Amino acid sequence: MSETGSNDTQSKAGPRLILASGSARRRALLTQIGYPPDEIHPADIDETPREDELPRLLAGRLAEEKAMVVADRYPGDVVVSGDTVVAAGRRILPKAETRDEAATCLSLLSGRSHRVYTGMACAGANREKIRTRIVETRVKVKTLSHTEIDLYLDSHQWSGKAGGYAIQGAFAAFIIQIVGSYSGVVGLPLYETANLLRDALGRAPAFPAD
Ligand SMILES: Cc1cn([C@H]2C[C@H](O)[C@@H](COP(=O)(O)OP(=O)(O)OP(=O)(O)O)O2)c(=O)[nH]c1=O
Numbered sequence: 001m002s003e004t005g006s007n008d009t010q011s012k013a014g015p016r017l018i019l020a021s022g023s024a025r026r027r028a029l030l031t032q033i034g035y036p037p038d039e040i041h042p043a044d045i046d047e048t049p050r051e052d053e054l055p056r057l058l059a060g061r062l063a064e065e066k067a068m069v070v071a072d073r074y075p076g077d078v079v080v081s082g083d084t085v086v087a088a089g090r091r092i093l094p095k096a097e098t099r100d101e102a103a104t105c106l107s108l109l110s111g112r113s114h115r116v117y118t119g120m121a122c123a124g125a126n127r128e129k130i131r132t133r134i135v136e137t138r139v140k141v142k143t144l145s146h147t148e149i150d151l152y153l154d155s156h157q158w159s160g161k162a163g164g165y166a167i168q169g170a171f172a173a174f175i176i177q178i179v180g181s182y183s184g185v186v187g188l189p190l191y192e193t194a195n196l197l198r199d200a201l202g203r204a205p206a207f208p209a210d
Pocket residue numbers: 020021022023025042043047082083084085086095116160161162163165166167168185186187
């Protein structure tokens with residue numbers, strides 16, 4: 001897989017699919033639904049929330065910016081992107097980069113419900129418009145003991161994750177209920193993504209054989 005942006009095969013096979021994300025999970029999610037990306041090109045954008053920006057709007061705006069930045073490099077191809085934002089009330093939690101940051105996130109999530117907003121954006125091959133979807137999921141977390149928090153922090157599974165946890169890992173044992181989109185929490189809401197990609201690529205998915 002190259003990052004040259006060449007699209008020689010486009011006229012014969014239709015537009016290629018470019019994933020504007022460095023997230024291995026987003027790549028795996030696309031592959032799971034039969035739309036494996038032809039190329040990966042992470043979008044380097046400033047993800048700082050604007051003052052008083054609502055988490056839902058932030059997720060949509062960042063997904064759209066990621067798609068736009070990368071779309072400029074791949075004329076004639078379809079570009080898809082995502083952005084996941086975790087919010088406890090109106091408070092937007094960071095992507096945890098340090099143990100202290102993760103510990104603060106976990107104490108905010110313990111014993112209550114929070115919301116995860118995932119924006120996904122799809123730039124069609126003709127660039128007429130970028131289509132965006134924002135999916136909200138409510139996640140209810142048990143009251144975490146000090147031991148549970150320490151064990152989780154020791155695992156480092158929080159590193160780089162919005163809200164300091166990953167539902168696809170050990171943290172699942174602490175989740176009482178989710179209402180919304182599981183795949184959205186992991187990184188891309190697959191129902192909405194599949195619909196937009198089917199339209200944009202003009203072809204059925206190629207489901208991987210079991
Ligand atoms: C809440 C939660 C987040 N996450 C991850 C998904 C995202 O990778 C990350 C949120 O950061 P994002 O900015 O959405 O994505 P990213 O920085 O990993 O990649 P890119 O910007 O290149 O697309 O948190 C999980 O993997 N599981 C979870 O349960």
